[in-house]
Amino acid sequence: MVETCSVCETRKPVVGVYALTSCYGCQLMIATVEKILQISEAVTFKSFHMLTSASSHGKVDIAFVEGSVSTEKDLIELKQIREDATVLVAIGACSIHGGVQSWDQGLRDYPEMYEKVYGNGEIAYEGLAAKPIDHYVKVDHYLPGCPPDEREIVYFLSTFLFGTYPERKERPVCHECRLAGNPCILIEKGEMCLGSVTTSGCNALCIGFGIPCIGCRGPTPYDTASFDALAKEFKRLGKTREEVLDRLSIFGSHDRRMRQMVEKAYGGEK
Ligand code: SF4
Ligand code: SF4
Ligand code: SF4
Structure with a gap:
Protein backbone atom coordinates (compact mmCIF):
# COMPACT_ATOMS: atom_id res chain seq x y z
CA MET A 1 0.00 0.00 0.00
CA VAL A 2 1.21 3.52 -0.79
CA GLU A 3 1.85 5.32 2.49
CA THR A 4 1.54 8.83 1.17
CA CYS A 5 -0.50 9.98 -1.78
CA SER A 6 -2.28 13.01 -3.13
CA VAL A 7 -5.61 11.83 -1.71
CA CYS A 8 -4.77 10.60 1.78
CA GLU A 9 -1.51 12.36 2.63
CA THR A 10 0.90 14.92 1.29
CA ARG A 11 2.22 14.03 -2.14
CA LYS A 12 1.45 12.23 -5.38
CA PRO A 13 2.48 8.58 -5.55
CA VAL A 14 5.60 8.06 -7.64
CA VAL A 15 5.04 5.34 -10.24
CA GLY A 16 7.37 3.43 -12.54
CA VAL A 17 6.32 1.25 -15.48
CA TYR A 18 9.09 -1.09 -16.62
CA ALA A 19 9.55 -3.74 -19.31
CA HIS A 49 9.13 5.21 -21.61
CA MET A 50 5.89 5.21 -23.60
CA LEU A 51 4.74 8.39 -21.86
CA SER A 70 14.71 -14.09 -20.03
CA THR A 71 18.21 -12.61 -19.84
CA GLU A 72 20.81 -11.84 -17.19
CA LYS A 73 20.16 -8.16 -17.95
CA ASP A 74 16.45 -8.62 -17.11
CA LEU A 75 17.42 -10.16 -13.80
CA ILE A 76 19.76 -7.35 -12.80
CA GLU A 77 17.15 -4.76 -13.75
CA LEU A 78 14.37 -6.58 -11.90
CA LYS A 79 16.37 -6.79 -8.68
CA GLN A 80 17.10 -3.06 -8.87
CA ILE A 81 13.40 -2.28 -9.48
CA ARG A 82 12.44 -4.41 -6.47
CA GLU A 83 14.97 -2.65 -4.29
CA ASP A 84 13.68 0.76 -5.38
CA ALA A 85 9.92 0.03 -5.08
CA THR A 86 7.63 0.04 -2.06
CA VAL A 87 4.98 -1.94 -3.94
CA LEU A 88 5.72 -4.15 -6.92
CA VAL A 89 2.95 -5.19 -9.31
CA ALA A 90 3.52 -7.90 -11.92
CA ILE A 91 1.50 -7.03 -15.02
CA GLY A 92 0.53 -9.42 -17.76
CA ALA A 93 1.03 -13.05 -18.60
CA CYS A 94 4.78 -12.70 -19.29
CA SER A 95 5.54 -11.22 -15.91
CA ILE A 96 3.13 -13.39 -13.90
CA HIS A 97 3.41 -16.74 -15.68
CA GLY A 98 6.45 -16.48 -17.92
CA GLY A 99 4.31 -15.79 -21.02
CA VAL A 100 4.33 -17.58 -24.35
CA GLN A 101 8.13 -17.49 -24.24
CA SER A 102 7.81 -20.17 -21.52
CA TRP A 103 5.61 -22.40 -23.67
CA ASP A 104 8.32 -25.03 -24.10
CA GLN A 105 9.40 -24.92 -20.45
CA GLY A 106 10.16 -28.48 -19.37
CA LEU A 107 9.15 -29.90 -22.76
CA ARG A 108 12.36 -29.09 -24.65
CA ASP A 109 15.99 -28.52 -23.76
CA TYR A 110 16.70 -24.78 -23.33
CA PRO A 111 20.42 -24.75 -24.32
CA GLU A 112 19.53 -26.72 -27.44
CA MET A 113 16.76 -24.26 -28.40
CA TYR A 114 19.02 -21.31 -27.63
CA GLU A 115 21.72 -22.62 -29.93
CA LYS A 116 19.20 -23.33 -32.67
CA VAL A 117 17.96 -19.72 -32.58
CA TYR A 118 21.22 -17.85 -31.95
CA GLY A 119 23.79 -20.36 -33.19
CA ASN A 120 27.29 -19.43 -32.12
CA GLY A 121 26.75 -15.79 -33.03
CA GLU A 122 27.67 -13.25 -30.39
CA ILE A 123 24.83 -11.43 -28.69
CA ALA A 124 25.07 -8.67 -26.14
CA TYR A 125 23.54 -10.53 -23.19
CA GLU A 126 23.26 -13.99 -21.71
CA GLY A 127 19.94 -15.74 -22.24
CA LEU A 128 17.99 -17.48 -19.49
CA ALA A 129 14.99 -19.81 -19.81
CA ALA A 130 12.00 -17.45 -19.42
CA LYS A 131 10.56 -17.34 -15.90
CA PRO A 132 7.87 -15.36 -14.04
CA ILE A 133 9.31 -12.50 -12.02
CA ASP A 134 8.17 -13.95 -8.67
CA HIS A 135 10.64 -16.75 -9.27
CA TYR A 136 13.31 -14.16 -8.38
CA VAL A 137 11.72 -11.36 -6.30
CA LYS A 138 8.74 -10.78 -4.01
CA VAL A 139 5.66 -9.59 -5.89
CA ASP A 140 2.95 -7.72 -3.99
CA HIS A 141 0.12 -7.78 -6.53
CA TYR A 142 -0.73 -9.47 -9.82
CA LEU A 143 -2.52 -7.72 -12.70
CA PRO A 144 -3.27 -10.53 -15.18
CA GLY A 145 -4.05 -10.57 -18.90
CA CYS A 146 -2.31 -10.54 -22.24
CA PRO A 147 -2.62 -7.63 -22.14
CA PRO A 148 -4.61 -6.64 -19.01
CA ASP A 149 -8.07 -5.19 -19.45
CA GLU A 150 -8.33 -1.37 -19.34
CA ARG A 151 -10.94 -1.45 -16.56
CA GLU A 152 -8.69 -3.58 -14.40
CA ILE A 153 -5.71 -1.25 -14.95
CA VAL A 154 -7.85 1.70 -13.81
CA TYR A 155 -9.10 -0.36 -10.84
CA PHE A 156 -5.53 -1.12 -9.74
CA LEU A 157 -4.39 2.49 -10.07
CA SER A 158 -7.51 3.73 -8.27
CA THR A 159 -7.05 1.44 -5.29
CA PHE A 160 -3.48 2.64 -4.83
CA LEU A 161 -4.57 6.27 -5.13
CA PHE A 162 -7.16 5.71 -2.42
CA GLY A 163 -4.59 4.11 -0.14
CA THR A 164 -5.95 0.58 -0.36
CA TYR A 165 -5.03 -2.42 -2.53
CA PRO A 166 -6.55 -4.48 -5.37
CA GLU A 167 -8.34 -7.74 -4.61
CA ARG A 168 -7.27 -10.81 -6.50
CA LYS A 169 -9.90 -12.43 -8.73
CA GLU A 170 -10.47 -16.07 -7.89
CA ARG A 171 -13.40 -17.26 -9.98
CA PRO A 172 -12.77 -19.05 -13.28
CA VAL A 173 -13.61 -17.69 -16.76
CA ILE A 185 -18.02 -24.69 -26.76
CA LEU A 186 -16.31 -27.37 -24.67
CA ILE A 187 -19.52 -29.31 -24.12
CA GLU A 188 -21.30 -28.50 -27.37
CA LYS A 189 -18.38 -28.58 -29.83
CA GLY A 190 -15.65 -30.48 -28.00
CA GLU A 191 -13.28 -27.47 -28.18
CA MET A 192 -10.27 -27.48 -25.80
CA CYS A 193 -11.47 -24.56 -23.70
CA LEU A 194 -9.46 -23.76 -20.54
CA ILE A 207 -15.64 -17.44 -26.06
CA GLY A 208 -17.86 -14.50 -27.02
CA PHE A 209 -16.18 -14.74 -30.46
CA GLY A 210 -16.56 -18.53 -30.56
CA ILE A 211 -12.87 -19.11 -29.75
CA PRO A 212 -11.82 -21.38 -26.85
CA CYS A 213 -10.01 -19.86 -23.86
CA ILE A 214 -6.27 -20.61 -24.04
CA GLY A 215 -5.67 -19.39 -20.50
CA CYS A 216 -3.97 -16.01 -21.00
CA ARG A 217 -5.06 -14.76 -17.56
CA GLY A 218 -3.32 -17.71 -15.96
CA PRO A 219 -4.48 -20.61 -13.80
CA THR A 220 -6.95 -19.89 -10.99
CA PRO A 221 -5.03 -19.28 -7.76
CA TYR A 222 -6.45 -22.19 -5.76
CA ASP A 223 -6.56 -25.97 -6.06
CA THR A 224 -9.89 -27.26 -7.25
CA ALA A 225 -11.28 -30.46 -8.67
CA SER A 226 -11.66 -28.54 -11.96
CA PHE A 227 -8.06 -29.25 -12.93
CA ASP A 228 -8.45 -33.04 -12.78
CA ALA A 229 -11.95 -32.97 -14.22
CA LEU A 230 -10.85 -30.93 -17.24
CA ALA A 231 -7.97 -33.26 -18.14
CA LYS A 232 -10.31 -36.25 -17.86
CA GLU A 233 -12.83 -34.48 -20.12
CA PHE A 234 -10.15 -33.76 -22.74
CA LYS A 235 -9.15 -37.41 -22.62
CA ARG A 236 -12.77 -38.48 -23.03
CA LEU A 237 -12.96 -36.22 -26.10
CA GLY A 238 -10.06 -38.15 -27.64
CA LYS A 239 -7.35 -35.52 -27.14
CA THR A 240 -3.84 -36.91 -26.81
CA ARG A 241 -1.57 -36.29 -23.83
CA GLU A 242 0.68 -34.11 -26.03
CA GLU A 243 -2.22 -32.05 -27.32
CA VAL A 244 -3.42 -31.36 -23.79
CA LEU A 245 0.05 -30.57 -22.45
CA ASP A 246 0.68 -28.25 -25.37
CA ARG A 247 -2.54 -26.32 -24.79
CA LEU A 248 -2.02 -26.03 -21.03
CA SER A 249 1.56 -24.89 -21.49
CA ILE A 250 0.85 -21.81 -23.62
CA PHE A 251 0.39 -19.72 -20.48
CA GLY A 252 0.63 -22.30 -17.70
CA SER A 253 3.93 -24.09 -18.17
CA HIS A 254 5.27 -22.92 -14.80
CA ASP A 255 2.21 -24.08 -12.85
CA ARG A 256 2.82 -27.54 -11.39
CA ARG A 257 -0.94 -28.26 -11.33
CA MET A 258 -1.04 -28.33 -15.14
CA ARG A 259 1.41 -31.22 -15.33
CA GLN A 260 -0.23 -32.96 -12.38
CA MET A 261 -3.66 -32.93 -13.97
CA VAL A 262 -2.25 -34.45 -17.17
CA GLU A 263 -0.33 -37.09 -15.25
CA LYS A 264 -3.43 -38.03 -13.26
CA ALA A 265 -5.58 -38.36 -16.38
CA TYR A 266 -3.06 -39.90 -18.78
CA GLY A 267 -0.20 -41.33 -16.72
CA GLY A 268 2.43 -42.45 -19.21
CA GLU A 269 -0.11 -42.75 -22.05
CA LYS A 270 0.43 -40.90 -25.33
S1 SF4 B 1 0.65 -8.09 -23.96
FE1 SF4 B 1 0.96 -10.25 -23.45
S2 SF4 B 1 2.84 -10.84 -24.56
FE2 SF4 B 1 2.78 -8.59 -24.48
S3 SF4 B 1 3.98 -8.04 -22.65
FE3 SF4 B 1 1.81 -8.15 -22.02
S4 SF4 B 1 1.54 -10.24 -21.29
FE4 SF4 B 1 3.45 -10.22 -22.47
S1 SF4 C 1 -15.40 -20.82 -20.49
FE1 SF4 C 1 -15.27 -22.50 -21.93
S2 SF4 C 1 -15.60 -24.35 -20.70
FE2 SF4 C 1 -16.30 -22.57 -19.49
S3 SF4 C 1 -18.47 -22.41 -19.90
FE3 SF4 C 1 -17.45 -21.07 -21.36
S4 SF4 C 1 -17.12 -22.32 -23.20
FE4 SF4 C 1 -17.61 -23.71 -21.49
S1 SF4 D 1 -11.09 -16.03 -22.65
FE1 SF4 D 1 -9.17 -16.92 -21.88
S2 SF4 D 1 -7.66 -16.54 -23.50
FE2 SF4 D 1 -9.43 -15.20 -23.89
S3 SF4 D 1 -8.94 -13.24 -22.90
FE3 SF4 D 1 -10.09 -14.47 -21.41
S4 SF4 D 1 -8.53 -15.58 -20.21
FE4 SF4 D 1 -7.54 -14.82 -22.07
Whole structure:
Protein backbone atom coordinates (compact mmCIF):
# COMPACT_ATOMS: atom_id res chain seq x y z
CA MET A 1 0.00 0.00 0.00
CA VAL A 2 1.21 3.52 -0.79
CA GLU A 3 1.85 5.32 2.49
CA THR A 4 1.54 8.83 1.17
CA CYS A 5 -0.50 9.98 -1.78
CA SER A 6 -2.28 13.01 -3.13
CA VAL A 7 -5.61 11.83 -1.71
CA CYS A 8 -4.77 10.60 1.78
CA GLU A 9 -1.51 12.36 2.63
CA THR A 10 0.90 14.92 1.29
CA ARG A 11 2.22 14.03 -2.14
CA LYS A 12 1.45 12.23 -5.38
CA PRO A 13 2.48 8.58 -5.55
CA VAL A 14 5.60 8.06 -7.64
CA VAL A 15 5.04 5.34 -10.24
CA GLY A 16 7.37 3.43 -12.54
CA VAL A 17 6.32 1.25 -15.48
CA TYR A 18 9.09 -1.09 -16.62
CA ALA A 19 9.55 -3.74 -19.31
CA LEU A 20 11.68 -6.88 -19.19
CA THR A 21 11.44 -9.37 -22.07
CA SER A 22 8.00 -8.66 -23.53
CA CYS A 23 6.09 -7.32 -26.50
CA TYR A 24 5.42 -3.99 -24.70
CA GLY A 25 1.70 -4.68 -25.10
CA CYS A 26 0.95 -4.27 -21.40
CA GLN A 27 2.58 -0.83 -21.21
CA LEU A 28 0.86 0.15 -24.42
CA MET A 29 -2.43 -0.80 -22.79
CA ILE A 30 -1.64 1.42 -19.78
CA ALA A 31 -0.47 4.28 -22.02
CA THR A 32 -3.70 4.17 -24.01
CA VAL A 33 -6.11 4.00 -21.06
CA GLU A 34 -8.79 6.57 -21.89
CA LYS A 35 -8.25 8.48 -18.64
CA ILE A 36 -4.43 8.36 -18.79
CA LEU A 37 -4.19 12.18 -18.85
CA GLN A 38 -6.21 12.51 -15.62
CA ILE A 39 -4.17 9.66 -14.11
CA SER A 40 -0.96 11.46 -15.11
CA GLU A 41 -2.10 14.45 -13.07
CA ALA A 42 -2.74 12.27 -10.00
CA VAL A 43 0.61 10.45 -10.02
CA THR A 44 4.22 11.25 -10.89
CA PHE A 45 5.55 8.90 -13.54
CA LYS A 46 9.24 8.55 -12.75
CA SER A 47 9.72 5.94 -15.41
CA PHE A 48 7.37 5.14 -18.26
CA HIS A 49 9.13 5.21 -21.61
CA MET A 50 5.89 5.21 -23.60
CA LEU A 51 4.74 8.39 -21.86
CA THR A 52 7.85 10.37 -21.05
CA SER A 53 11.37 10.57 -22.42
CA ALA A 54 12.45 11.86 -18.99
CA SER A 55 12.19 8.32 -17.60
CA SER A 56 14.87 7.21 -15.15
CA HIS A 57 15.46 4.57 -12.51
CA GLY A 58 15.19 5.39 -8.81
CA LYS A 59 12.87 5.14 -5.79
CA VAL A 60 9.16 4.72 -6.58
CA ASP A 61 6.05 4.00 -4.51
CA ILE A 62 4.64 1.59 -7.08
CA ALA A 63 6.47 -0.31 -9.80
CA PHE A 64 4.51 -2.03 -12.58
CA VAL A 65 6.67 -4.65 -14.27
CA GLU A 66 5.81 -6.35 -17.56
CA GLY A 67 7.78 -9.15 -19.19
CA SER A 68 9.50 -12.33 -18.12
CA VAL A 69 13.05 -12.71 -16.89
CA SER A 70 14.71 -14.09 -20.03
CA THR A 71 18.21 -12.61 -19.84
CA GLU A 72 20.81 -11.84 -17.19
CA LYS A 73 20.16 -8.16 -17.95
CA ASP A 74 16.45 -8.62 -17.11
CA LEU A 75 17.42 -10.16 -13.80
CA ILE A 76 19.76 -7.35 -12.80
CA GLU A 77 17.15 -4.76 -13.75
CA LEU A 78 14.37 -6.58 -11.90
CA LYS A 79 16.37 -6.79 -8.68
CA GLN A 80 17.10 -3.06 -8.87
CA ILE A 81 13.40 -2.28 -9.48
CA ARG A 82 12.44 -4.41 -6.47
CA GLU A 83 14.97 -2.65 -4.29
CA ASP A 84 13.68 0.76 -5.38
CA ALA A 85 9.92 0.03 -5.08
CA THR A 86 7.63 0.04 -2.06
CA VAL A 87 4.98 -1.94 -3.94
CA LEU A 88 5.72 -4.15 -6.92
CA VAL A 89 2.95 -5.19 -9.31
CA ALA A 90 3.52 -7.90 -11.92
CA ILE A 91 1.50 -7.03 -15.02
CA GLY A 92 0.53 -9.42 -17.76
CA ALA A 93 1.03 -13.05 -18.60
CA CYS A 94 4.78 -12.70 -19.29
CA SER A 95 5.54 -11.22 -15.91
CA ILE A 96 3.13 -13.39 -13.90
CA HIS A 97 3.41 -16.74 -15.68
CA GLY A 98 6.45 -16.48 -17.92
CA GLY A 99 4.31 -15.79 -21.02
CA VAL A 100 4.33 -17.58 -24.35
CA GLN A 101 8.13 -17.49 -24.24
CA SER A 102 7.81 -20.17 -21.52
CA TRP A 103 5.61 -22.40 -23.67
CA ASP A 104 8.32 -25.03 -24.10
CA GLN A 105 9.40 -24.92 -20.45
CA GLY A 106 10.16 -28.48 -19.37
CA LEU A 107 9.15 -29.90 -22.76
CA ARG A 108 12.36 -29.09 -24.65
CA ASP A 109 15.99 -28.52 -23.76
CA TYR A 110 16.70 -24.78 -23.33
CA PRO A 111 20.42 -24.75 -24.32
CA GLU A 112 19.53 -26.72 -27.44
CA MET A 113 16.76 -24.26 -28.40
CA TYR A 114 19.02 -21.31 -27.63
CA GLU A 115 21.72 -22.62 -29.93
CA LYS A 116 19.20 -23.33 -32.67
CA VAL A 117 17.96 -19.72 -32.58
CA TYR A 118 21.22 -17.85 -31.95
CA GLY A 119 23.79 -20.36 -33.19
CA ASN A 120 27.29 -19.43 -32.12
CA GLY A 121 26.75 -15.79 -33.03
CA GLU A 122 27.67 -13.25 -30.39
CA ILE A 123 24.83 -11.43 -28.69
CA ALA A 124 25.07 -8.67 -26.14
CA TYR A 125 23.54 -10.53 -23.19
CA GLU A 126 23.26 -13.99 -21.71
CA GLY A 127 19.94 -15.74 -22.24
CA LEU A 128 17.99 -17.48 -19.49
CA ALA A 129 14.99 -19.81 -19.81
CA ALA A 130 12.00 -17.45 -19.42
CA LYS A 131 10.56 -17.34 -15.90
CA PRO A 132 7.87 -15.36 -14.04
CA ILE A 133 9.31 -12.50 -12.02
CA ASP A 134 8.17 -13.95 -8.67
CA HIS A 135 10.64 -16.75 -9.27
CA TYR A 136 13.31 -14.16 -8.38
CA VAL A 137 11.72 -11.36 -6.30
CA LYS A 138 8.74 -10.78 -4.01
CA VAL A 139 5.66 -9.59 -5.89
CA ASP A 140 2.95 -7.72 -3.99
CA HIS A 141 0.12 -7.78 -6.53
CA TYR A 142 -0.73 -9.47 -9.82
CA LEU A 143 -2.52 -7.72 -12.70
CA PRO A 144 -3.27 -10.53 -15.18
CA GLY A 145 -4.05 -10.57 -18.90
CA CYS A 146 -2.31 -10.54 -22.24
CA PRO A 147 -2.62 -7.63 -22.14
CA PRO A 148 -4.61 -6.64 -19.01
CA ASP A 149 -8.07 -5.19 -19.45
CA GLU A 150 -8.33 -1.37 -19.34
CA ARG A 151 -10.94 -1.45 -16.56
CA GLU A 152 -8.69 -3.58 -14.40
CA ILE A 153 -5.71 -1.25 -14.95
CA VAL A 154 -7.85 1.70 -13.81
CA TYR A 155 -9.10 -0.36 -10.84
CA PHE A 156 -5.53 -1.12 -9.74
CA LEU A 157 -4.39 2.49 -10.07
CA SER A 158 -7.51 3.73 -8.27
CA THR A 159 -7.05 1.44 -5.29
CA PHE A 160 -3.48 2.64 -4.83
CA LEU A 161 -4.57 6.27 -5.13
CA PHE A 162 -7.16 5.71 -2.42
CA GLY A 163 -4.59 4.11 -0.14
CA THR A 164 -5.95 0.58 -0.36
CA TYR A 165 -5.03 -2.42 -2.53
CA PRO A 166 -6.55 -4.48 -5.37
CA GLU A 167 -8.34 -7.74 -4.61
CA ARG A 168 -7.27 -10.81 -6.50
CA LYS A 169 -9.90 -12.43 -8.73
CA GLU A 170 -10.47 -16.07 -7.89
CA ARG A 171 -13.40 -17.26 -9.98
CA PRO A 172 -12.77 -19.05 -13.28
CA VAL A 173 -13.61 -17.69 -16.76
CA CYS A 174 -16.50 -20.20 -16.88
CA HIS A 175 -18.28 -18.10 -14.27
CA GLU A 176 -18.29 -15.01 -16.51
CA CYS A 177 -18.97 -17.14 -19.58
CA ARG A 178 -22.18 -18.52 -18.10
CA LEU A 179 -23.26 -15.06 -16.94
CA ALA A 180 -22.69 -13.78 -20.50
CA GLY A 181 -25.04 -16.49 -21.79
CA ASN A 182 -22.50 -18.02 -24.20
CA PRO A 183 -23.04 -21.59 -25.38
CA CYS A 184 -20.36 -23.85 -23.88
CA ILE A 185 -18.02 -24.69 -26.76
CA LEU A 186 -16.31 -27.37 -24.67
CA ILE A 187 -19.52 -29.31 -24.12
CA GLU A 188 -21.30 -28.50 -27.37
CA LYS A 189 -18.38 -28.58 -29.83
CA GLY A 190 -15.65 -30.48 -28.00
CA GLU A 191 -13.28 -27.47 -28.18
CA MET A 192 -10.27 -27.48 -25.80
CA CYS A 193 -11.47 -24.56 -23.70
CA LEU A 194 -9.46 -23.76 -20.54
CA GLY A 195 -12.13 -21.52 -19.01
CA SER A 196 -12.70 -23.74 -15.99
CA VAL A 197 -9.08 -23.45 -14.79
CA THR A 198 -8.36 -19.87 -15.89
CA THR A 199 -8.71 -16.75 -13.75
CA SER A 200 -11.69 -14.59 -14.70
CA GLY A 201 -11.73 -10.87 -15.43
CA CYS A 202 -11.97 -10.74 -19.23
CA ASN A 203 -15.72 -11.39 -19.38
CA ALA A 204 -15.00 -14.56 -21.35
CA LEU A 205 -13.79 -12.43 -24.23
CA CYS A 206 -12.64 -15.19 -26.59
CA ILE A 207 -15.64 -17.44 -26.06
CA GLY A 208 -17.86 -14.50 -27.02
CA PHE A 209 -16.18 -14.74 -30.46
CA GLY A 210 -16.56 -18.53 -30.56
CA ILE A 211 -12.87 -19.11 -29.75
CA PRO A 212 -11.82 -21.38 -26.85
CA CYS A 213 -10.01 -19.86 -23.86
CA ILE A 214 -6.27 -20.61 -24.04
CA GLY A 215 -5.67 -19.39 -20.50
CA CYS A 216 -3.97 -16.01 -21.00
CA ARG A 217 -5.06 -14.76 -17.56
CA GLY A 218 -3.32 -17.71 -15.96
CA PRO A 219 -4.48 -20.61 -13.80
CA THR A 220 -6.95 -19.89 -10.99
CA PRO A 221 -5.03 -19.28 -7.76
CA TYR A 222 -6.45 -22.19 -5.76
CA ASP A 223 -6.56 -25.97 -6.06
CA THR A 224 -9.89 -27.26 -7.25
CA ALA A 225 -11.28 -30.46 -8.67
CA SER A 226 -11.66 -28.54 -11.96
CA PHE A 227 -8.06 -29.25 -12.93
CA ASP A 228 -8.45 -33.04 -12.78
CA ALA A 229 -11.95 -32.97 -14.22
CA LEU A 230 -10.85 -30.93 -17.24
CA ALA A 231 -7.97 -33.26 -18.14
CA LYS A 232 -10.31 -36.25 -17.86
CA GLU A 233 -12.83 -34.48 -20.12
CA PHE A 234 -10.15 -33.76 -22.74
CA LYS A 235 -9.15 -37.41 -22.62
CA ARG A 236 -12.77 -38.48 -23.03
CA LEU A 237 -12.96 -36.22 -26.10
CA GLY A 238 -10.06 -38.15 -27.64
CA LYS A 239 -7.35 -35.52 -27.14
CA THR A 240 -3.84 -36.91 -26.81
CA ARG A 241 -1.57 -36.29 -23.83
CA GLU A 242 0.68 -34.11 -26.03
CA GLU A 243 -2.22 -32.05 -27.32
CA VAL A 244 -3.42 -31.36 -23.79
CA LEU A 245 0.05 -30.57 -22.45
CA ASP A 246 0.68 -28.25 -25.37
CA ARG A 247 -2.54 -26.32 -24.79
CA LEU A 248 -2.02 -26.03 -21.03
CA SER A 249 1.56 -24.89 -21.49
CA ILE A 250 0.85 -21.81 -23.62
CA PHE A 251 0.39 -19.72 -20.48
CA GLY A 252 0.63 -22.30 -17.70
CA SER A 253 3.93 -24.09 -18.17
CA HIS A 254 5.27 -22.92 -14.80
CA ASP A 255 2.21 -24.08 -12.85
CA ARG A 256 2.82 -27.54 -11.39
CA ARG A 257 -0.94 -28.26 -11.33
CA MET A 258 -1.04 -28.33 -15.14
CA ARG A 259 1.41 -31.22 -15.33
CA GLN A 260 -0.23 -32.96 -12.38
CA MET A 261 -3.66 -32.93 -13.97
CA VAL A 262 -2.25 -34.45 -17.17
CA GLU A 263 -0.33 -37.09 -15.25
CA LYS A 264 -3.43 -38.03 -13.26
CA ALA A 265 -5.58 -38.36 -16.38
CA TYR A 266 -3.06 -39.90 -18.78
CA GLY A 267 -0.20 -41.33 -16.72
CA GLY A 268 2.43 -42.45 -19.21
CA GLU A 269 -0.11 -42.75 -22.05
CA LYS A 270 0.43 -40.90 -25.33
S1 SF4 B 1 1.54 -10.24 -21.29
FE1 SF4 B 1 0.96 -10.25 -23.45
S2 SF4 B 1 0.65 -8.09 -23.96
FE2 SF4 B 1 1.81 -8.15 -22.02
S3 SF4 B 1 3.98 -8.04 -22.65
FE3 SF4 B 1 3.45 -10.22 -22.47
S4 SF4 B 1 2.84 -10.84 -24.56
FE4 SF4 B 1 2.78 -8.59 -24.48
S1 SF4 C 1 -15.60 -24.35 -20.70
FE1 SF4 C 1 -15.27 -22.50 -21.93
S2 SF4 C 1 -17.12 -22.32 -23.20
FE2 SF4 C 1 -17.61 -23.71 -21.49
S3 SF4 C 1 -18.47 -22.41 -19.90
FE3 SF4 C 1 -16.30 -22.57 -19.49
S4 SF4 C 1 -15.40 -20.82 -20.49
FE4 SF4 C 1 -17.45 -21.07 -21.36
S1 SF4 D 1 -11.09 -16.03 -22.65
FE1 SF4 D 1 -9.17 -16.92 -21.88
S2 SF4 D 1 -7.66 -16.54 -23.50
FE2 SF4 D 1 -9.43 -15.20 -23.89
S3 SF4 D 1 -8.94 -13.24 -22.90
FE3 SF4 D 1 -10.09 -14.47 -21.41
S4 SF4 D 1 -8.53 -15.58 -20.21
FE4 SF4 D 1 -7.54 -14.82 -22.07
